[in-house]
Amino acid sequence: MNIRQITSVYFSPTGNTKTVMELIAGQLSDCPARLDLTGPGKRPEYHFLENEAVLVGVPVYGGRVPAVAAERLKKLHGRRTAAVLVVTYGNRAYEDALLELKLILIRQGFRPVAAAAVPAEHNIVRSIAQGRPDKQDRKKLKYFTRDLGRRFWELESNYRIGDLKTPGSRPFRKYHGVPLKIKAGPSCKKCGLCVQNCPVQAISRTDPKITDSERCMVCMRCVRQCPSGARRIHPVMLLAVKQKLKKVCAERKEAEFFMV
Numbered sequence: 001m002n003i004r005q006i007t008s009v010y011f012s013p014t015g016n017t018k019t020v021m022e023l024i025a026g027q028l029s030d031c032p033a034r035l036d037l038t039g040p041g042k043r044p045e046y047h048f049l050e051n052e053a054v055l056v057g058v059p060v061y062g063g064r065v066p067a068v069a070a071e072r073l074k075k076l077h078g079r080r081t082a083a084v085l086v087v088t089y090g091n092r093a094y095e096d097a098l099l100e101l102k103l104i105l106i107r108q109g110f111r112p113v114a115a116a117a118v119p120a121e122h123n124i125v126r127s128i129a130q131g132r133p134d135k136q137d138r139k140k141l142k143y144f145t146r147d148l149g150r151r152f153w154e155l156e157s158n159y160r161i162g163d164l165k166t167p168g169s170r171p172f173r174k175y176h177g178v179p180l181k182i183k184a185g186p187s188c189k190k191c192g193l194c195v196q197n198c199p200v201q202a203i204s205r206t207d208p209k210i211t212d213s214e215r216c217m218v219c220m221r222c223v224r225q226c227p228s229g230a231r232r233i234h235p236v237m238l239l240a241v242k243q244k245l246k247k248v249c250a251e252r253k254e255a256e257f258f259m260v
């Protein structure tokens with residue numbers, strides 16, 4: 001099938017997923033469209049046709065698609081539009097995330113044709129999988145994308161929806177968030193960058209030092225973007241998470257790819 005337009009859609013608070021999506025989309029098309037679902041604010045409905053393809057990328061939170069991303073993906077509407085699913089994860093596990101993403105997209109009218117689960121730097125404990133996706137990952141992504149380009153051409157319009165096999169099982173894992181709080185320290189200059197960019201508007205407009213911990217999903221975007229390094233998780237809490245993750249994240253996980 002001649003794909004008329006490729007659109008890269010992603011939710012990526014700290015940029016790992018965006019990096020992977022750029023690598024894939026950039027190799028597939030000279031001018032892919034981009035739809036960044038990370039920031040706050042209202043969005044319109046987005047409609048895609050059968051002769052288009054979407055690449056959809058999200059990070060893994062607790063082995064699942066982040067709830068906020070799942071909600072925003074409901075704005076996408078396909079007409080049997082081919083979809084490529086991408087999850088990035090911090091070298092622990094991606095568990096049900098790919099399966100969940102696949103089911104969301106099928107419900108929205110897309111035809112999942114390929115999927116990738118790509119290890120990336122853990123954005124809470126950054127020493128885990130530091131520097132990933134690395135040279136080896138990029139090489140694998142390149143091969144995957146090359147095969148994908150071919151597969152797009154071969155796509156027959158009559159294959160059954162749901163043919164793409166991905167790991168994961170139902171009922172999905174329960175995920176209730178991480179027991180961490182992000183706080184602003186005395187070096188906060190109240191510049192408001194975190195307020196503008198928080199995906200869920202959890203930071204007070206009048207006093208950016210106040211974070212609504214019920215709303216905050218600990219995506220780490222504000223910590224990463226703060227120009228004065230004022231926002232952080234308490235070092236003792238961070239150390240505890242690091243200790244907990246150390247064992248399960250020690251072994252290098254490799255990127256996995258799936259295709260119909």
Ligand SMILES: Cc1cc2nc3c(=O)[nH]c(=O)nc-3n(C[C@H](O)[C@H](O)[C@H](O)COP(=O)(O)O)c2cc1C
Nearest residue numbers: 012013014015016017059061062063090092093123
């Ligand atoms: C709240 C939260 C939960 C996470 N849960 C997992 C997980 O279950 N498994 C894993 O390997 N990494 C996990 N991570 C790490 C992220 O999936 C990983 O760093 C991802 O690449 C971040 O993507 P982004 O930079 O696009 O935001 C989690 C990160 C956060 C912030």
